[in-house]
Amino acid sequence: MSATPGDESRAPRFVADRMLGPLTRYLRFMGYDTLSASAFAEGNTREDTLLLSLAEGEDRILLTRDRELARRAGAGAVLIRSERVMEQVQQLHSLGLIEPDLTMDRCGLCNGMLRPASTEEVESCGYAPLRREDLAFFWCEGCRKLYWMGSHGRNLKEDLDRHLRRPSESPR
Numbered sequence: 001m002s003a004t005p006g007d008e009s010r011a012p013r014f015v016a017d018r019m020l021g022p023l024t025r026y027l028r029f030m031g032y033d034t035l036s037a038s039a040f041a042e043g044n045t046r047e048d049t050l051l052l053s054l055a056e057g058e059d060r061i062l063l064t065r066d067r068e069l070a071r072r073a074g075a076g077a078v079l080i081r082s083e084r085v086m087e088q089v090q091q092l093h094s095l096g097l098i099e100p101d102l103t104m105d106r107c108g109l110c111n112g113m114l115r116p117a118s119t120e121e122v123e124s125c126g127y128a129p130l131r132r133e134d135l136a137f138f139w140c141e142g143c144r145k146l147y148w149m150g151s152h153g154r155n156l157k158e159d160l161d162r163h164l165r166r167p168s169e170s171p172r
C-alpha cells in the first residue's frame with residue numbers, strides 16, 4: 001500500500017475501449033485514473049470518436065484491441081496484443097507505463113478515489129468479512145461500496161507478482 005487516498009494520482013492516465021474491462025479494473029486498483037468506453041451508452045456510433053477526443057483532450061493514453069482505432073490515435077495509443085488480462089498488464093509494464101502494485105486507492109467500478117472506511121461503514125455492510133483483525137477497509141463514496149485488502153486483494157497481488165516478477169526480484 002504505497003499511496004493513501006488524497007495523494008496525487010499516479011501518472012499516466014488512460015482511457016480504454018470496452019474490450020478491456022478487466023484491464024481497466026486492474027489499472028484502477030493500481031491507482032491509475034482510467035476511463036472506460038463501457039461508461040458510454042451501448043451502441044454509440046461515435047464511440048471511437050469519443051475515445052479519441054478523450055485521449056487527446058484529457059491527455060490520456062488510449063488502450064485498445066482495435067488496430068484501426070490505434071492507428072487513428074497514433075502515438076497516443078497502445079494497441080493491446082493479448083486478450084489475457086495478465087499479459088495486457090505485462091505489456092503496459094514492459095513499455096514502462098505502469099508499476100504493477102495494488103494501491104487500492106481507486107474504485108475498480110467507477111474510477112473514483114477510495115478512502116479508509118469508518119467502523120460504521122464496515123459494520124453496516126452485509127458482505128464485510130466477520131474476521132476483520134488483519135484487514136484494511138476502503139470505501140467508495142460514489143458506489144457506496146466497501147473494499148478490503150483481504151483474500152481478493154491478496155489473490156490479485158499474487159497473480160501480479162507471479163506474472164510480473166522480474167528475475168532480479170526473485171526471492172532466493
Ligand SMILES: [Zn+2]
Binds near residue numbers: 107110112140141145
Ligand atoms: Zn466506485
